[in-house]
Amino acid sequence: MASVGNEHHHSNSAIRQLSIGTAIAHHGELVQGVFEDDRGRLHRGLVTLPLTGLRSTARFQLQRHVPLTVVPNEKSKALRAAGLTLALLGHDRPGATLHVESDIPVGHGYGSSTADVIAAIRAAAAAVGTVLPPATISRLAVAAEVASDATAFEAEAVLFAHREGEVLEHFGSSLPPFHLIGFRPEDAEVVDTLNFVSARYNAEEIQLFRVLRGLVASAVARQDPGLLGRAATISATLNQRHLAKPHFDFVMGYMDRIGALGLQVAHSGTLFGLLMDPVLPSNAPVFGTAKAELLAAGFSHVEVFQISGAGGFHGIRY
Amino acid sequence: MASDIDYFRALETPRLSALGSNLVAAAFPMMKLMPARFILDRAEKAGELSSGGRIIETTSGTFGLALAMLAAARSYPLTLVTAKSLIDPPYQKRLEMLGAEVVVLDDDQGDGNQAGRIAYLHDRLEAEPSTFWTRQYDNPGNPHSYARLAEMLVRRVGRIDWLVGCAGTGGSLCGTGAFLRHLFPDMKIAAVDTHNSVLFGHKAGRRMLRGLGNSVMPGNVKHNLIDEVHWVGAYVAYRSAHRLLREQGMFMGPTSGAAAIVAEWIARRDPDASVVAIMPDEGFRYSATVYDQNWLNSHPGWTSTSAYEPANLTTIEPRTERDWTRFEWGRSQKPSL
Numbered sequence: 082m083a084s085v086g087n088e089h090h091h092s093n094s095a096i097r098q099l100s101i102g103t104a105i106a107h108h109g110e111l112v113q114g115v116f117e118d119d120r121g122r123l124h125r126g127l128v129t130l131p132l133t134g135l136r137s138t139a140r141f142q143l144q145r146h147v148p149l150t151v152v153p154n155e156k157s158k159a160l161r162a163a164g165l166t167l168a169l170l171g172h173d174r175p176g177a178t179l180h181v182e183s184d185i186p187v188g189h190g191y192g193s194s195t196a197d198v199i200a201a202i203r204a205a206a207a208a209v210g211t212v213l214p215p216a217t218i219s220r221l222a223v224a225a226e227v228a229s230d231a232t233a234f235e236a237e238a239v240l241f242a243h244r245e246g247e248v249l250e251h252f253g254s255s256l257p258p259f260h261l262i263g264f265r266p267e268d269a270e271v272v273d274t275l276n277f278v279s280a281r282y283n284a285e286e287i288q289l290f291r292v293l294r295g296l297v298a299s300a301v302a303r304q305d306p307g308l309l310g311r312a313a314t315i316s317a318t319l320n321q322r323h324l325a326k327p328h329f330d331f332v333m334g335y336m337d338r339i340g341a342l343g344l345q346v347a348h349s350g351t352l353f354g355l356l357m358d359p360v361l362p363s364n365a366p367v368f369g370t371a372k373a374e375l376l377a378a379g380f381s382h383v384e385v386f387q388i389s390g391a392g393g394f395h396g397i398r399y
Numbered sequence: 400m401a402s403d404i405d406y407f408r409a410l411e412t413p414r415l416s417a418l419g420s421n422l423v424a425a426a427f428p429m430m431k432l433m434p435a436r437f438i439l440d441r442a443e444k445a446g447e448l449s450s451g452g453r454i455i456e457t458t459s460g461t462f463g464l465a466l467a468m469l470a471a472a473r474s475y476p477l478t479l480v481t482a483k484s485l486i487d488p489p490y491q492k493r494l495e496m497l498g499a500e501v502v503v504l505d506d507d508q509g510d511g512n513q514a515g516r517i518a519y520l521h522d523r524l525e526a527e528p529s530t531f532w533t534r535q536y537d538n539p540g541n542p543h544s545y546a547r548l549a550e551m552l553v554r555r556v557g558r559i560d561w562l563v564g565c566a567g568t569g570g571s572l573c574g575t576g577a578f579l580r581h582l583f584p585d586m587k588i589a590a591v592d593t594h595n596s597v598l599f600g601h602k603a604g605r606r607m608l609r610g611l612g613n614s615v616m617p618g619n620v621k622h623n624l625i626d627e628v629h630w631v632g633a634y635v636a637y638r639s640a641h642r643l644l645r646e647q648g649m650f651m652g653p654t655s656g657a658a659a660i661v662a663e664w665i666a667r668r669d670p671d672a673s674v675v676a677i678m679p680d681e682g683f684r685y686s687a688t689v690y691d692q693n694w695l696n697s698h699p700g701w702t703s704t705s706a707y708e709p710a711n712l713t714t715i716e717p718r719t720e721r722d723w724t725r726f727e728w729g730r731s732q733k734p735s736l
Binding site for chain 2 (some may be wrong): 284285288289291292293294295296298299302303305307308311312315
């Protein structure tokens, strides 16, 4: 769950001197495309792959007679999000300083920017004694950031309309368990996630996304990582037609070679992820082999995450 | 349209029913609503069908009824072109009650007069160029509409190993099949056809079992998706429909009977596989025929026994209405005729 805390209390007020909010990273999307809402209208949407091993932490210090400021000052979206949160909760003219620290790498599809924004929203809400529900946090994040991801929902698997901050479908559980081998090309360029051209999907692709949505729902309901891996692979392949990643064919071939359940990508970032059978022990030789081979093939930041459906996600970094 | 979101969407939605431990059937009240609604929605969005514009199609089947229901609800004039040997009076009345103009052409040969119907349709298109022709045989919207069925099946079943369905226009079987094969590349597809249909290499002839098969080759039939073909005779299909009613309480049309007997055979032969079958419509339209003992007895070939398994063909050729045959198609291209 969201960790929202505070370090000092005013004895006679809900206003806290220092409050903290944290938010998780993600490893891109399992599926991304366009999907119908329950009235038949199409929305861009995605299923996020959350990573709890990487976090952004926001500290919110209420102070009189100072403007609302953020440190470091390039985290202006987090600042805007904190301001919007306080306005929503009826605190229009607060003085405060927001400190944002994060161990999430920027620009590679880990959702660093959204994590900063969500951490700031949680910290600002905590400052006035409130814990906001994920749906509200998501809408605030979208308002502050143009587009967002579903990490406000933490381990709960949802189909999320990232432009509007609305949930199109609650899949009813967390994702099924699997190991994830994450990596990216060494020569990867930082992607500006908000300024790339949106994919224009054709009629057949839009219909295929409908079926992929059913496949994700089925994977979650059955806790079957094989079905989830298949959905991820198809979405990644479709994405190649719109925002082609270098080295994709190599990675697809490598997926087959090591017997992965599927290939997942950050659709607008640079990350690749191979979904591996959850019954493998975490020290199985295949992980060491994969790491060596992927490094030799010119990839970097090869990391293995253990993603478990039992009681939520437990990101273990190697 | 608001009405669409509710009733038509519900009416096109099949019940998913287990017919065995490894067999799930999608039993439609009226399957053709799915492509009809999708094609009209898309034409409206693309501006090919403007408010009050005429819709035209050549059909004698339930696609016409689906169009008639949607056209009535959305206030479009509709023309359906058919032939004398293809249409029965109660069905024509039902279409006309919905406000459709039903044009019945002569066909002295009793072969459906396909050429005459197409020529008439083109004359009408020329006379009224704003008319929208739904083209269910070739419109990619027909197969695309079945993504909704594929989604439902995947939610219900998870991994699918076999898809069994009737082929007529190719829309339901090849549409559902193409989407599911994206998900499960090893999934097998069995096409259910009937004797004297050209779809998989018989010569065109009189077909007693209606609602599947064809005397012409629609563009929406994608032969290279198909692993095996079953030709089910009318009597075999009727018996299977009767058995569905007696054993499962399912009151379905004869093409559903044909799909069921093939799917049950595949599910028995391959007990570890998960099999799904598409059942296109209900039995009401056939209460005076398939479900009428006197009507059945009036056919000299009608018997109370039925085949339990298909005969494997080495040469593709038609048999009698009592016969059920099978051929391993092997995802090959179009048959040479």
